[in-house]
Amino acid sequence: MESRKQGKIIKGVGGFYTVLGEDGKKCVCKARGLFRKNGQTPLPGDNVEFSFNKKDGGYLISILPRENELIRPAVANIDLLLIVVSAQEPLPDLELADKLLLYCAKQRIEPVLVINKCDNGTNESAASIIGQYDGAVDKIVCVSAETGYGMDALRELLMGRTICLAGQSAVGKSSMLNTLLGLELKTGELSAKTERGRHTTRHAELIPMPNGTLIADTPGFSMLETVSVEPEEIPLMYRDFSEYSNGCRFVGCMHVSEPDCAVKEAVENGNVNRERYSRYVKILNEAIEIRRHKYD
Ligand SMILES: Nc1nc2c(ncn2[C@@H]2O[C@H](COP(=O)(O)OP(=O)(O)OP(=O)(O)O)[C@@H](O)[C@H]2O)c(=O)[nH]1
Ligand SMILES: [Mg+2]
Ligand SMILES: [Zn+2]
Numbered sequence: 001m002e003s004r005k006q007g008k009i010i011k012g013v014g015g016f017y018t019v020l021g022e023d024g025k026k027c028v029c030k031a032r033g034l035f036r037k038n039g040q041t042p043l044p045g046d047n048v049e050f051s052f053n054k055k056d057g058g059y060l061i062s063i064l065p066r067e068n069e070l071i072r073p074a075v076a077n078i079d080l081l082l083i084v085v086s087a088q089e090p091l092p093d094l095e096l097a098d099k100l101l102l103y104c105a106k107q108r109i110e111p112v113l114v115i116n117k118c119d120n121g122t123n124e125s126a127a128s129i130i131g132q133y134d135g136a137v138d139k140i141v142c143v144s145a146e147t148g149y150g151m152d153a154l155r156e157l158l159m160g161r162t163i164c165l166a167g168q169s170a171v172g173k174s175s176m177l178n179t180l181l182g183l184e185l186k187t188g189e190l191s192a193k194t195e196r197g198r199h200t201t202r203h204a205e206l207i208p209m210p211n212g213t214l215i216a217d218t219p220g221f222s223m224l225e226t227v228s229v230e231p232e233e234i235p236l237m238y239r240d241f242s243e244y245s246n247g248c249r250f251v252g253c254m255h256v257s258e259p260d261c262a263v264k265e266a267v268e269n270g271n272v273n274r275e276r277y278s279r280y281v282k283i284l285n286e287a288i289e290i291r292r293h294k295y296d
Helices: 032-038 094-107 124-133 151-158 173-181 237-246 262-270 274-293
Strands: 001-011 016-021 026-031 047-053 057-065 080-086 110-116 138-144 163-165 206-208 214-216
Touching: 001 206, 016 047, 016 138, 016 262, 026 047, 032 274, 047 173, 080 094, 080 173, 094 110, 094 124, 094 274, 124 138, 124 151, 124 274, 138 151, 163 173, 173 214, 237 262, 262 274
Parallel strands: 026 057, 080 110, 080 163, 110 138, 163 214
Antiparallel strands: 001 016, 001 047, 016 026, 047 057, 206 214
C-alpha cells in the first residue's frame, strides 16, 4: 500500500531528503529522475508531495511552488528573516541592515530587526537603532543571547514560522541559535577554512523547534547574495518614506535632486530619520552605478 502525503523538506544530503510530514513524522525520501529532468533541485523548506511504501521507502513526487528561494543558505519558503545587529561590539553595519530590508521586500520575506547584546535591557545604542527604523520595520526586538533578555518575546514572534538569520560577523547569530534551540554551535570563532583556503561547504538544514518554528542553521560566514534591484524600485521599498512620497511634486520622484520633494522635507523636519536617508542616497547611487556597468 502506498500513500501520498504532504510535508516539508528540512534537510538534503547526497540525494536523500528528510521530509517532515504533516503528521510530524520524519521520512527520508529519494528524489526521482523527474527533478533532474526538469532542472529542479529540491531544497530544505520546499513543500513537497511524497510517498512511502515498505519496499522502496520514501520518494518525492513533486515540489509545490516556492514563495522564495535563498542562495546562501540554500533554502526555500522563508517566512521571516531575522536581521541581527549588535547593541555592543561590533558597531552596527546599518547599511547592511538596509540592504537586507530591500532583500526582504524583493523576496517577500517579512523582516524582524533583532538587536542583540542588550544584556541589561535596551541601552543607548539599541535606542538609537530603534529610532532609525521606526516606521521602516514593523517588528523590532531587543534581546540578549547571553542573559536571555527578550528571548521569550522573540520566540513568540517566531512561532510556527520558517526563519533564517542574517547579519554581519560577531553580532551573535550562532549564539542566538544556541539559545533558541539549546544547541552548542560554534561561536566566537572565524568560520572554518579548508586547507585549500576555502570555506568548508555545509549543507543547509532547517532545525525544528518545539513550537513548530523551523530555523535555517546559518553558516558562520553567511551572507545573503547581494540584492539586485533596479534603482527605481528602491524608493518604493522604503516604507518609512511612503507616508510622505505622495506629496512629492513629481510622480516617480527618487527623493534626491528633484525640487519640491516631500521626503526630503520630512528629513528636514525630522519626520524621516536623517541617517537612514543618507544611507538611502548611498545605496541608490550604488544601484545606479551597478546598472551603468552592467553591460560594460
Ligand atoms: N555580551 C554579549 N555577548 C554576546 C551576545 N551574543 C553573542 N555574544 C558574543 O559575541 C561573539 C560573537 O558571537 P557569535 O554568535 O559567534 O556571532 P555570529 O553572528 O555567529 O558571528 P559569525 O559566525 O562570524 O557570523 C561571541 O564572543 C559571543 O559570546 C550577547 O547577547 N551579549
Ligand atoms: Mg556564527
Ligand atoms: Zn521625493
